[in-house]
Amino acid sequence: MQTYNNNNQKHLFKEKKSTNTINQCGLCRGTKLLCGKDRCPVLVRFHAKAKAKPLLDTLHIGGASPPSVFIGRYGYPKVSIGPMIPPVMGDTSIIDTPELWLTKSLDEIVDFRSQLVRGKFAINITDVENSSNVVEYTRELALAKNPVYTDALFEKKPYGRIVFHDEIQPHGPSAPIKTLDITNPKYEQHIEKAYYDTDLRAKNAILDVYNDGVQISAIQRAFSVGAFGVKKHRRFVPTRWSITAVDSTIGAELMKQTKTAPYVNEVRIYTHNQYDNRWIILMTPSEWQYELIEAWYPNTTWNQYGNTISIFNSYEFYEGRTTYAEIGGCYYAARLAVNELLTKERRQAGVIVLREAHPGYIMPIGVWNVRECVRKALTQSCQKFDTLQEALVKVTEIMDIPLQRWINNSAVLKNQLYQRRLEEF
Amino acid sequence: MFNAKVKSDVLKGIIDVTSPLVNEAKFNVTSKGISLRAVDPAHVAMVDLEIKSKAFEEYKADEMELGIDLDKFSGIMRLANSGDMISLEYDEDANRLIIKIGNLVRKMGLIDTAGMPDSKAPNLTLPAKIIIKASELSQGVRASEAVSDHLTLSVDKDTFELFAEGDTDTVHLKLPKDMLVELTTQGKHKSLFSIDYFSNMIKSVKGDDPITISMGTDNPIKVDFDFADKKGHVSYLLAPRIESD
Numbered sequence: 001m002q003t004y005n006n007n008n009q010k011h012l013f014k015e016k017k018s019t020n021t022i023n024q025c026g027l028c029r030g031t032k033l034l035c036g037k038d039r040c041p042v043l044v045r046f047h048a049k050a051k052a053k054p055l056l057d058t059l060h061i062g063g064a065s066p067p068s069v070f071i072g073r074y075g076y077p078k079v080s081i082g083p084m085i086p087p088v089m090g091d092t093s094i095i096d097t098p099e100l101w102l103t104k105s106l107d108e109i110v111d112f113r114s115q116l117v118r119g120k121f122a123i124n125i126t127d128v129e130n131s132s133n134v135v136e137y138t139r140e141l142a143l144a145k146n147p148v149y150t151d152a153l154f155e156k157k158p159y160g161r162i163v164f165h166d167e168i169q170p171h172g173p174s175a176p177i178k179t180l181d182i183t184n185p186k187y188e189q190h191i192e193k194a195y196y197d198t199d200l201r202a203k204n205a206i207l208d209v210y211n212d213g214v215q216i217s218a219i220q221r222a223f224s225v226g227a228f229g230v231k232k233h234r235r236f237v238p239t240r241w242s243i244t245a246v247d248s249t250i251g252a253e254l255m256k257q258t259k260t261a262p263y264v265n266e267v268r269i270y271t272h273n274q275y276d277n278r279w280i281i282l283m284t285p286s287e288w289q290y291e292l293i294e295a296w297y298p299n300t301t302w303n304q305y306g307n308t309i310s311i312f313n314s315y316e317f318y319e320g321r322t323t324y325a326e327i328g329g330c331y332y333a334a335r336l337a338v339n340e341l342l343t344k345e346r347r348q349a350g351v352i353v354l355r356e357a358h359p360g361y362i363m364p365i366g367v368w369n370v371r372e373c374v375r376k377a378l379t380q381s382c383q384k385f386d387t388l389q390e391a392l393v394k395v396t397e398i399m400d401i402p403l404q405r406w407i408n409n410s411a412v413l414k415n416q417l418y419q420r421r422l423e424e425f
Numbered sequence: 426m427f428n429a430k431v432k433s434d435v436l437k438g439i440i441d442v443t444s445p446l447v448n449e450a451k452f453n454v455t456s457k458g459i460s461l462r463a464v465d466p467a468h469v470a471m472v473d474l475e476i477k478s479k480a481f482e483e484y485k486a487d488e489m490e491l492g493i494d495l496d497k498f499s500g501i502m503r504l505a506n507s508g509d510m511i512s513l514e515y516d517e518d519a520n521r522l523i524i525k526i527g528n529l530v531r532k533m534g535l536i537d538t539a540g541m542p543d544s545k546a547p548n549l550t551l552p553a554k555i556i557i558k559a560s561e562l563s564q565g566v567r568a569s570e571a572v573s574d575h576l577t578l579s580v581d582k583d584t585f586e587l588f589a590e591g592d593t594d595t596v597h598l599k600l601p602k603d604m605l606v607e608l609t610t611q612g613k614h615k616s617l618f619s620i621d622y623f624s625n626m627i628k629s630v631k632g633d634d635p636i637t638i639s640m641g642t643d644n645p646i647k648v649d650f651d652f653a654d655k656k657g658h659v660s661y662l663l664a665p666r667i668e669s670d
Contacts, residue, residue, distance in 0.1 A: 259466075287466045318466045411574070419619065420664040421468040425547040425645055 026302040026312045029166035064147035066096035073238035082119035098368030113170045114162040119177035125236040128226035142225040144185035151181045167329045169366040195227045202229035220246045244329035247336045254339035261348040267385040272377035276360025286350040291315030291412035300357045311409045330370040337374035427515035430483040433505035435653045444495045445625035451541045452491040464544045473660040480656035492536035551639040553580045553610035559630035565598035579615040614642045616665040626661045
């Protein structure tokens with residue numbers, strides 16, 4: 001089923017040509033610098049606009065880490081690792097638990113994330129057992145269950161304001177770390193078990209702790225510090241990559257069950273609105289196939305400079321895909337969310353996730369947004385239809401973009417509408 | 426009872442034509458040979474395979490079913506070189522297939538065939554028949570893969586045509602009757618197909634070997650060819666795409 005990819009890329013290419021630099025933003029999202037500039041102009045603009053917090057005029061910071069850690073990707077395989085510390089005490093756990101953020105406004109999220117000061121310590125990714133305090137305490141923070149009092153002394157004053165990324169939650173200023181001290185943390189018990197099992201493969205560790213009910217954000221944190229896996233293969237994983245690794249690993253495992261389950265009985269539509277994003281999850285009674293289509297209005301995060309809507313999609317058919325999704329980590333985050341529901345119901349379906357990002361969605365806040373919004377939509381009751389055609393009429397009522405445009409940009413919808421089955425003859 | 430000796434290439438041929446469509450298959454074994462019919466998970470394509478006992482060097486069998494995990498079987502066959510003699514034996518007590526490659530003995534657990542349904546082939550009248558050299562057809566299909574995910578096949582009394590259209594690029598292969606091995610049709614016919622499925626169907630046929638295509642208008646296509654020195658035969662069905670709405 002890989003040939004569909006060609007078609008897909010071709011689509012993107014065409015739109016790119018007709019509107020110059022505009023639409024490559026949706027493919028790049030600050031990661032690949034497709035526009036050829038040194039720094040992503042979109043992200044720079046956010047940084048410039050971000051509320052100028054009083055800069056930390058100190059070399060020393062102490063506070064309750066939510067717990068939170070950050071593993072950078074620049075310089076891979078020599079990366080910057082370290083804790084993230086807000087200069088406040090008490091229960092700070094919400095700051096690094098995106099699962100709880102849907103009730104917060106964008107401003108609130110930016111507000112509490114910008115308090116996080118990131119300590120940096122350069123290290124090779126394979127050196128997870130390094131005897132330095134920073135390495136040891138960073139790992140302990142990542143395994144901790146509750147906020148941990150953390151005390152850091154920096155080489156120089158933390159620099160910068162708030163940093164935005166596409167896939168990662170924003171965070172505040174950063175500085176190289178000189179010394180680090182933490183109070184004794186209490187480990188999350190399931191994660192601790194996987195951490196001490198040095199014969200357990202990372203994939204199985206992720207699945208075990210997930211099945212024990214540990215939140216995705218906690219699994220990802222432990223995964224990023226190399227707490228899982230066969231001992232000699234353990235390594236630091238940049239935060240950005242670890243998020244998608246966890247989403248994709250769990251999603252792929254759940255998909256195995258999905259693919260052998262009976263079909264859903266009807267065409268379903270689930271909807272949710274959040275941060276001026278409209279979400280529709282369309283399920284059809286068919287073999288597993290999945291697509292995420294994102295439409296960015298002009299003036300939304302990844303369509304800053306255009307005056308037309310840009311649409312991006314990635315998809316897979318029953319056989320799955322062998323290449324990384326064009327639209328990035330959000331593809332895997334949404335795939336995890338829909339498979340959670342299908343596994344719970346022991347059903348199989350063809351799933352199309354439609355996202356219409358309207359101008360109120362002004363900044364990148366991380367793929368947790370995709371995962372949690374799709375999860376949220378799927379907890380609400382669905383509308384049921386007898387045919388795909390009836391359901392698509394409903395789609396036009398919810399979305400502003402005309403139906404034909406969605407179909408033209410969708411491989412799965414085209415397949416559902418146009419591909420005949422042998423039993424029809 | 427099933428006991429056979431066969432060249433590895435014949436078994437590889439069977440895997441090549443079935444594995445693009447299904448991961449698990451139920452082979453029907455009789456004293457005359459082995460056959461299989463399977464439909465892909467999307468119910469878009471069907472494979473119908475027959476291989477005569479003559480294709481085997483030695484062959485002894487009663488009527489029975491073998492449920493085979495094709496991915497696993499294909500992995501085992503990768504242990505064999507081209508031309509190696511493979512011996513196959515069914516171990517009834519353990520429901521295993523004992524595969525001997527030279528001095529290597531590999532016992533493979535079989536899948537329970539009880540849950541695997543018998544697929545029914547649709548009743549079709551396909552008025553056009555084309556026999557074409559594999560190389561000519563696969564050239565057109567390979568070219569189309571680069572521009573689109575579906576292609577149009579059309580036929581009238583003088584020509585057989587293949588056409589694919591992307592956003593900016595197109596592919597057009599036009600073969601007059603005298604370049605084909607055979608062309609018989611009543612009237613003009615045209616259907617649209619997924620390139621992905623279609624290319625999987627023809628990719629195991631090479632060079633001048635003939636492929637027989639039977640088609641109609643907005644109807645499934647039937648693709649037939651022989652393998653294993655004409656002692657085996659494959660027949661595929663592929664449902665069309667219909668884009669009028």
